[in-house]
Amino acid sequence: MTRGRTATSTGGEPAHSGVVILRRVPDSFHMTPDEFRRHGHAVVDWVADYMERVGELPVLAQVEPGEIRARMPDAAPEEPEPFEALIDDLDEVVLPGITHWQSPGWFAYFPANASGPSILGELVAAGLGAQGMLWATSPALTEIENQVLDWLVDLLGLPQAWKTAVGPGGGVIQMSASDSTHVVHVVARENAVARGASTDDLVAYGSSQAHSSVERGARIAGFRHVRLLEVDAAHALRPDSLQVAVTDDLAGGRVPTIVTSAIGTTATGAVDPVAQISAISREHGLWHHVDAAWAGAAMCCAEHRRHQAGTEHADSYTFNPHKWLFTNFDCNVLWVADRAPLITTLSTQPPYLRNAASESGAVIDYRDWHVPLGRRFRALKLWWVLRSYGARGLRHHIREHIALAQEIGRRVDEHPALERIAPVSFALVCFRHVAGDAETDALAAAINATATVYVTASAIEDVRFIRVSVGQTHTTRADVERLWSAIADGVGSAG
Amino acid sequence: MTRGRTATSTGGEPAHSGVVILRRVPDSFHMTPDEFRRHGHAVVDWVADYMERVGELPVLAQVEPGEIRARMPDAAPEEPEPFEALIDDLDEVVLPGITHWQSPGWFAYFPANASGPSILGELVAAGLGAQGMLWATSPALTEIENQVLDWLVDLLGLPQAWKTAVGPGGGVIQMSASDSTHVVHVVARENAVARGASTDDLVAYGSSQAHSSVERGARIAGFRHVRLLEVDAAHALRPDSLQVAVTDDLAGGRVPTIVTSAIGTTATGAVDPVAQISAISREHGLWHHVDAAWAGAAMCCAEHRRHQAGTEHADSYTFNPHKWLFTNFDCNVLWVADRAPLITTLSTQPPYLRNAASESGAVIDYRDWHVPLGRRFRALKLWWVLRSYGARGLRHHIREHIALAQEIGRRVDEHPALERIAPVSFALVCFRHVAGDAETDALAAAINATATVYVTASAIEDVRFIRVSVGQTHTTRADVERLWSAIADGVGSAG
Numbered sequence: 001m002t003r004g005r006t007a008t009s010t011g012g013e014p015a016h017s018g019v020v021i022l023r024r025v026p027d028s029f030h031m032t033p034d035e036f037r038r039h040g041h042a043v044v045d046w047v048a049d050y051m052e053r054v055g056e057l058p059v060l061a062q063v064e065p066g067e068i069r070a071r072m073p074d075a076a077p078e079e080p081e082p083f084e085a086l087i088d089d090l091d092e093v094v095l096p097g098i099t100h101w102q103s104p105g106w107f108a109y110f111p112a113n114a115s116g117p118s119i120l121g122e123l124v125a126a127g128l129g130a131q132g133m134l135w136a137t138s139p140a141l142t143e144i145e146n147q148v149l150d151w152l153v154d155l156l157g158l159p160q161a162w163k164t165a166v167g168p169g170g171g172v173i174q175m176s177a178s179d180s181t182h183v184v185h186v187v188a189r190e191n192a193v194a195r196g197a198s199t200d201d202l203v204a205y206g207s208s209q210a211h212s213s214v215e216r217g218a219r220i221a222g223f224r225h226v227r228l229l230e231v232d233a234a235h236a237l238r239p240d241s242l243q244v245a246v247t248d249d250l251a252g253g254r255v256p257t258i259v260t261s262a263i264g265t266t267a268t269g270a271v272d273p274v275a276q277i278s279a280i281s282r283e284h285g286l287w288h289h290v291d292a293a294w295a296g297a298a299m300c301c302a303e304h305r306r307h308q309a310g311t312e313h314a315d316s317y318t319f320n321p322h323k324w325l326f327t328n329f330d331c332n333v334l335w336v337a338d339r340a341p342l343i344t345t346l347s348t349q350p351p352y353l354r355n356a357a358s359e360s361g362a363v364i365d366y367r368d369w370h371v372p373l374g375r376r377f378r379a380l381k382l383w384w385v386l387r388s389y390g391a392r393g394l395r396h397h398i399r400e401h402i403a404l405a406q407e408i409g410r411r412v413d414e415h416p417a418l419e420r421i422a423p424v425s426f427a428l429v430c431f432r433h434v435a436g437d438a439e440t441d442a443l444a445a446a447i448n449a450t451a452t453v454y455v456t457a458s459a460i461e462d463v464r465f466i467r468v469s470v471g472q473t474h475t476t477r478a479d480v481e482r483l484w485s486a487i488a489d490g491v492g493s494a495g
Numbered sequence: 496m497t498r499g500r501t502a503t504s505t506g507g508e509p510a511h512s513g514v515v516i517l518r519r520v521p522d523s524f525h526m527t528p529d530e531f532r533r534h535g536h537a538v539v540d541w542v543a544d545y546m547e548r549v550g551e552l553p554v555l556a557q558v559e560p561g562e563i564r565a566r567m568p569d570a571a572p573e574e575p576e577p578f579e580a581l582i583d584d585l586d587e588v589v590l591p592g593i594t595h596w597q598s599p600g601w602f603a604y605f606p607a608n609a610s611g612p613s614i615l616g617e618l619v620a621a622g623l624g625a626q627g628m629l630w631a632t633s634p635a636l637t638e639i640e641n642q643v644l645d646w647l648v649d650l651l652g653l654p655q656a657w658k659t660a661v662g663p664g665g666g667v668i669q670m671s672a673s674d675s676t677h678v679v680h681v682v683a684r685e686n687a688v689a690r691g692a693s694t695d696d697l698v699a700y701g702s703s704q705a706h707s708s709v710e711r712g713a714r715i716a717g718f719r720h721v722r723l724l725e726v727d728a729a730h731a732l733r734p735d736s737l738q739v740a741v742t743d744d745l746a747g748g749r750v751p752t753i754v755t756s757a758i759g760t761t762a763t764g765a766v767d768p769v770a771q772i773s774a775i776s777r778e779h780g781l782w783h784h785v786d787a788a789w790a791g792a793a794m795c796c797a798e799h800r801r802h803q804a805g806t807e808h809a810d811s812y813t814f815n816p817h818k819w820l821f822t823n824f825d826c827n828v829l830w831v832a833d834r835a836p837l838i839t840t841l842s843t844q845p846p847y848l849r850n851a852a853s854e855s856g857a858v859i860d861y862r863d864w865h866v867p868l869g870r871r872f873r874a875l876k877l878w879w880v881l882r883s884y885g886a887r888g889l890r891h892h893i894r895e896h897i898a899l900a901q902e903i904g905r906r907v908d909e910h911p912a913l914e915r916i917a918p919v920s921f922a923l924v925c926f927r928h929v930a931g932d933a934e935t936d937a938l939a940a941a942i943n944a945t946a947t948v949y950v951t952a953s954a955i956e957d958v959r960f961i962r963v964s965v966g967q968t969h970t971t972r973a974d975v976e977r978l979w980s981a982i983a984d985g986v987g988s989a990g
Contacts, residue, residue: 028892029883029884029885029887029888029889029891029892030610030611030821030892030968030969031610031611031612031883032611033543033544033546033547034543035611036539036542036543036546036611036614036615037539037540037543039611039615040536040539040542040543040611040614040615040618041535041536041539043539043615043618043619044531044532044535044536044538044539044618045532045535046619046622047531047535047618047619047622048528048529048531048532048535049528050622050623051528051531051622052528061633061634061635063634065630065634065852065855065857065858066638066857067634067638068634068635068638068639069638069639069641069642069660072639072642075646075649076643076646076647076649076650076881076882076885076886077881077882077885077886078885078886078887079885079887080882080883080884080885080887080888081882081883081885083612083883085882086612086879086882086883090619093635093639094623094635094639094875095635096635097633097634097635097636097638097639098623098625098633098635098636099625099626099631099632099633099634100625101624101625101626101632101633102622102623102624102625109632109847112624112626112869113624114621114622114624115525115526116525116526116527116530116531116534116535117526117578117581118621119531119618119621119622119624120531120534120535120538122617122618122621123535123538123539123542123614123617123618123621124538124541124542124585126609126613126614126617126618126823127541127542127545127546127597127609127614128545128589128593128597128609129596129597129607129608129609129614129823129824130593130594130595130596130597131594131596131607131824135560136594137594137596137604138556138592138593138594138596139556139558139560139562139563139592139594140556140563140588140589140590140591140592140593141592141593143561143562143563143564143592144563144564144567144588144589144592146564147564147567148571151570151571152571154570154571155571165564175670175867175869176867176868176869177868178866178867178868178869179866179867182866186715186717189717198693198695199694199695199717199719200693200694200695211845212843212845212848212868213868215843216841216843217866220681220840220841220866221717222681222684222694222716222717224694266845266847267846267847322869326525328621328624328871329624329626329869329870329871330867330869330871345715346711346715348707348710348711350706350707350761351762351953351954351955352604352761352762352951352953352962353707357560360560362560362561363560371673371674371677371712371715371866372670372671372673372674372825373671373672373673373707373708374607374670374671374673374817374824374825375824376823376824376825380589384581386571386572387571387572387575387576387580387581388524388526388575388576388578388581389524389575390524390571390572390573390574390575390576391571391572391573392524392573392574392575393524393575394524396524397523397524397525456847458846458847459846460846467847473525474525
């Protein structure tokens with residue numbers, strides 16, 4: 001389709017003039033399909049090699065601030081560079097600055113997993129380069145997303161009414177749980193304002209252990225009152241503290257608007273009492289949003305679904321396949337129990353986007369379901385993951401990670417210098433050094449200094465602890481043994 | 496690292512019990528690195544083949560609502576499917592539902608271009624699967640983004656103070672211009688509220704020709720007053736209408752807060768008088784946001800920079816490399832003249848994200864620059880595009896597209912049945928059938944019915960017109976000749 005670039009040009013480029021003299025300009029600077037085939041194979045091989053060696057690299061990048069930038073020139077090149085130079089710089093410039101989230105020694109934060117079928121799905125989506133803002137701009141993007149998210153409703157044991165094929169609810173892929181949580185705060189705000197409330201009076205609720213995206217999403221949506229409520233000994237939201245706060249706010253002339261409950265908090269994996277929060281929400285007309293960003297993946301396994309009892313009365317639910325379901329970032333799912341208020345809040349109809357399909361009402365236009373207008377074909381990689389693993393494969397690996405976490409929990413319990421600060425939740429183990437905060441931080445530092453595994457040092461209610469999150473795609477028992485050696489050795493040096 | 500899956504399992508899965516009996520379960524359902532290598536080459540070949548044949552496919556998908564969904568099963572598969580079946584479905588299920596934004600016959604909307612180096616950059620980013628929410632979570636993601644966006648400051652002729660290496664401004668990659676525009680409305684809102692204003696009193700301004708993301712971003716940010724102001728004969732915002740509106744709002748006790756000016760409106764490519772709007776903004780303390788989502792790419796060429804005169808006094812500027820700069824969606828850039836209010840508005844400090852680098856103040860943590868927390872390595876594909884094309888390659892193709900648009904404009908002017916409704920702006924040509932709206936719509940339908948090219952039918956001030964946007968990566972003179980034949984033939988049948 002295009003001719004290959006030639007490197008012989010001496011085109012002139014005056015900096016500040018409208019007169020441009022181009023001499024011997026090549027016809028095209030584009031990569032041809034044949035070049036793409038050749039370079040693409042080389043890049044696939046580089047990624048496959050990376051998969052093979054990532055376990056041998058130090059998990060945490062070992063660079064100082066400014067070190068990566070210093071390896072780059074100060075300006076974009078004037079002339080095209082050969083593609084081989086770009087690939088070389090993956091090793092020279094990029095890798096030293098990568099913290100390896102795809103290392104099987106990754107036990108930090110939560111996982112942000114990639115997998116073969118997902119990476120290749122992302123490649124095809126980029127190659128197609130189609131836009132899914134409207135059904136009409138590429139029907140496959142919308143319909144495959146519709147269908148795959150309906151599949152997930154069954155996989156996770158969620159309400160049938162959340163399927164777009166059933167309704168009135170439906171699911172949509174967003175970039176992150178922060179985006180989904182922000183959007184439902186906007187919708188809840190608009191519902192309240194439509195009933196006559198002032199934005200300045202609206203109140204949003206979550207627990208003191210809610211993810212930062214809850215307070216942040218509420219503040220970005222303009223909430224002036226955000227209540228982070230008391231938790232019980234298991235770090236779960238206390239329904240009575242919600243009830244009291246709502247009553248106080250009503251008495252103070254404020255407008256209780258939305259509450260978020262968590263299935264699996266970030267700090268310790270605590271599970272809020274979803275059913276009780278749903279009941280309070282219905283009593284007072286609050287929007288009830290459920291944040292299962294990480295633990296939602298475990299709902300593939302029927303034995304964990306008791307933790308989401310009551311979800312059938314929630315107004316929205318968010319879950320990240322890009323955490324623990326082997327689908328590379330970004331791939332967050334938001335389900336709403338009723339899509340009408342979402343669309344009412346976010347819909348616009350500029351003339352350049354009008355089309356017969358939209359006006360027929362027979363299709364979903366996902367631009368009305370989130371803040372961005374454009375959207376890429378993220379459903380493709382999720383579709384490929386579900387098909388490549390099968391439901392059985394997903395359950396197998398989720399259960400394996402949970403069993404490994406339980407094993408770590410048992411060893412912590414048996415170790416005289418260690419104590420759990422919370423029950424093992426799904427695949428998250430939280431513990432500390434019994435000697436105190438300094439020793440706990442020293443232990444975390446010693447574990448991470450091995451560079452073969454990586455854990456998070458955190459704090460809850462001013463108590464320092466170590467978070468071990470099992471769930472990287474390729475983590476196996478051998479990696480957990482490696483982690484345990486680092487813990488056991490570290491206890492010796494820290495204690 | 497993992498063993499290949501075996502297909503002989505007969506694992507049992509009781510639906511609602513905690514007791515799970517797994518018999519002869521394989522060790523892993525993951526794709527191995529060797530399998531990735533093999534399947535990856537096949538996928539690269541599929542994409543290369545797609546590049547070769549996309550020009551032969553009907554540009555607009557030829558399916559009815561529900562047709563793609565009907566080709567998919569009702570549930571996720573229980574057992575893994577072979578990867579070959581996934582690739583086969585690209586042709587069987589996906590392609591019939593794709594509207595081909597990568598066709599050289601694409602003249603609709605604005606382009607959303609992919610290119611070889613960009614697609615392969617996306618592949619590497621997915622393979623690395625690293626997170627850039629904090630500098631510490633993968634320093635290379637942040638520092639390469641810092642550096643590449645600083646390169647772009649010079650490439651587009653923007654103020655030096657917008658470089659992160661200079662400050663106090665800086666650039667960040669977001670998903671879309673809608674996200675960037677929304678975020679600056681949130682920041683402007685918080686600035687006003689911090690000065691004592693009520694959210695309900697804030698006013699946002701743009702022209703009647705502003706992109707829908709301006710009104711939408713303001714409404715999502717909670718603005719109750721959005722003024723879409725009068726334009727002049729060239730569809731550009733009239734500074735006097737802004738001055739009058741601000742004066743009226745102040746007299747009415749409202750708080751003028753933010754104005755967006757467009758360099759290249761979506762409807763006709765109109766350019767608002769940025770310098771005059773900056774002057775009014777400074778006089779009244781408004782945040783001035785510049786939306787150059789599409790036309791920003793043309794600023795690579797010095798001869799077009801007169802259109803952004805006055806930008807040096809703006810507070811923020813957004814531009815989409817994912818439109819016309821050969822970088823696949825998503826890749827939007829937001830620059831702010833001062834990063835402090837952005838970070839103040841969006842920063843959170845949960846304990847699980849604390850780290851020494853952040854607390855040193857020596858690094859940028861991009862989670863504080865946008866709504867999402869997680870972020871993938873989008874700078875990689877942009878870096879590869881800039882290096883693979885070189886500045887000269889980018890200018891060459893941008894200029895070629897603009898020259899082709901000028902050529903179409905000249906032919907329209909010479910055609911007795913056609914008239915332009917606006918000057919040719921950058922690479923956008925807007926025209927109508929002189930006989931009226933029905934004939935214009937019929938002409939657009941006739942052009943699109945060829946299925947070899949695709950244009951947008953739109954309206955401005957109730958007058959129907961046809962938008963021809965030249966700029967798809969691979970569009971050449973031959974494609975423009977094909978378009979012109981479709982126009983000329985269509986005029987015959989429509990007129």
